[in-house]
Amino acid sequence: MEKILEYNYYLFAEKFTTIEKEKVITFVTIVQYLFIVNFTLFILLFFTEPLKQFPLLIIIFCLVTFFALRFYNRKKYKDRYFEFKLNWNNEGEKKKSFYKKLIWTLVLLTFCLMIINSKSLPSN
Known part of the structure; x- marks a missing residue:
């Protein structure tokens, strides 16, 4: 799974950025964050009451998660851009x-x- 994620990070970085390493780390974080948001939104499909009672808490959780991932990725992927590039170039079509x-x-x-969750919210 780790190898798939790393290739995806590189794919995002190559498609949407130049060779700037800082932007690569940002896109690595975005891909990881999408996984977490998908999991959170899927769980929240089954619970409409927590959404009604704690929307600010959910927003804070999402922001803290994003910045924690960004901090983690800065440490882990600091100098690995060219490794991703080499692996990506060696991969088959x-x-x-x-x-x-x-x-x-x-x-x-x-x-x-996100759309399904917004429609499942109870109206005030």
Whole structure:
């Protein structure tokens, strides 16, 4: 799983940034954050009451999680950009295509879960 995630980080970084290492770390964080947000939104589908009672707590949780991931990634992936680039260039087209589809599915799933959760909120 770690290898798939690292390739996805590189895919995001290469597609949307230049060679600036700081932007690579940002996109690594965004991909990880999407996984966490998807999990949180999926769990919240089953609980509408906590959403009504603690929306600020959920927002704070999401922000703290994002900044904690960013701090963690700065330490872990500090000088690994060129390693990602080498691994990505050695990967076959079939796997590259799979990783791209995985990322776009993740992004789409996030938006779908956000829409479903917003519609399931009770009206005041």
